[in-house]
Amino acid sequence: MKKVFLIFLSLIVLAVFVGTGVFLFNKSREKPEVFEVVSPYVTDIVKKTVATGKVIPRKEVNVTSQVSGVVDQLFVIAGDTVEKGDVIARISLAPNMIALNNAESQLESARISLANAEQELERQKNLMQEKLISASEYNRFQLDYELKRERVNSAENNLLLIKEGATKKSDLVSNVIRATSDGMILDVPNKEGAFIVESSTFGSGTTVATLADMNDMIFEGMVDEAEVGKIREGMELLLDVGALEGEPFSAVLEYISPKGVQDQGTIKFQIRAAVDLREQLFLRANYSANADIVLDKREAVIAINEGNLIIENDKHYVEVQTGPQQFERREVTTGLSDGIQIEIVSGLKESDKIKEL
Incomplete structure (x- = not known):
């Protein structure tokens, strides 16, 4: 009887040892990393800066x-x-x-x-x-x-x-x-x-x-000094009027102050733009508004998310899929960026798939 008990106890110890070993082995094995892939897409890219201000009568x-x-x-x-x-x-x-x-x-x-x-x-x-x-x-x-x-x-x-x-x-x-x-x-x-x-x-x-004269309205706002060098008279503005949400107005930049003023610790420059009024909407004096100033624009270009771009030594690369979970690095030529997506001038086609980083 005592001999049977010892055999049984030995089997239990062996089972625990084998189980622990299997558990530790499985745990130590690294699972292969699976990368998601995305395709380049055709879109419009608009680079812009924002000015805050208000809509007022010119006179x-x-x-x-x-x-x-x-x-x-x-x-x-x-x-x-x-x-x-x-x-x-x-x-x-x-x-x-x-x-x-x-x-x-x-x-x-x-x-x-x-x-x-x-x-x-x-x-x-x-x-x-x-x-x-x-x-x-x-x-x-x-x-x-x-x-x-x-x-x-x-x-x-x-x-x-x-x-x-x-x-x-x-x-x-x-x-x-x-x-x-x-x-x-x-x-x-x-x-x-x-x-x-x-x-x-x-x-x-x-x-x-x-x-x-409420038929001659202008947008008057302020632009940060970091952006004022990128704008010029004649540029297009898109006004988002707070009181008329979802009803944008277009405007044309006609004045940039030659002298900046200090505002909350930064230097800003005053701008004015002629507002293109819409007959069915009445703009009241002193409506607050934000103006998107279009610095540059590309229409119907191939683009990718800028986060999927690799930059090394002033060159730009992406990792293109060559097979299941197989990728090769490819140099591309980039164009305009809006901070989120970037234009790909050459190096990629719509049919390519790239690694999502």
Whole structure:
């Protein structure tokens, strides 16, 4: 019995030893590596850079008042379309007291001069009738009288403009604000009852309305200094407007700033591009947008994923399949790359299969 037990125990030890050996042998064997293969394909390759910015009107005008006062009545709201000369607002005047005092003084002085000229003219008229002076000399006093009478009229109109905003014949009206160009009203920052200040040599004055031609829009953005040397006027841009997702606009680059500015630790250059508007879509001022600037483009060329390219000593290679899991290295000539896929000018055909790296 004891002998049978020892035999049984020996068989168990042997089985464990053999099993362990088989397990370790199988584990030590390396599985052959299987490579995936891909084929070159025909595609379009576009190399581009991105500029961030916004869409704005080319010409945006702030309409200001020639006089100070209170906004008495507004005739437009934001979104209205106006033509040059249309009335935008009327101002209830609050005249400058210094200007008013000067105008009154000028009028009084002009009236005194006119009265003196009138008396002198009457005296010269009597002398001419008595043939003590010639008609030509009398005419000189007549002209002086006419000039001083015109100065009185001018002083009266000036005073009326300051006090009431209009002349006697209403050919000049300073308290009525008119559009200075055709366009759309973008903003009316001051409501009826607000006090506004006139524009002068000391300041631009209070803006009554802002208007712009919305049929002439531009993209204004910034390009990093690493990319600005690659772009030039006339290049095509593709605008992705955030508020109109999926509705791209085309534009043509027309300006590159000659001077860069610092922005978040990097130097950037301002660019502007004329936007090709689409009739069915309305571009609002200050829409944020990203512009893809096309630096170069290839159409219908053979390409591969750039990650499958081997670069050694400034030469480019791929591993072409010659049989099942058999590959040979082949030199290729490359062209344009967009950072993901690269053009193969020569060395590969569509029917070839290459190792996927």
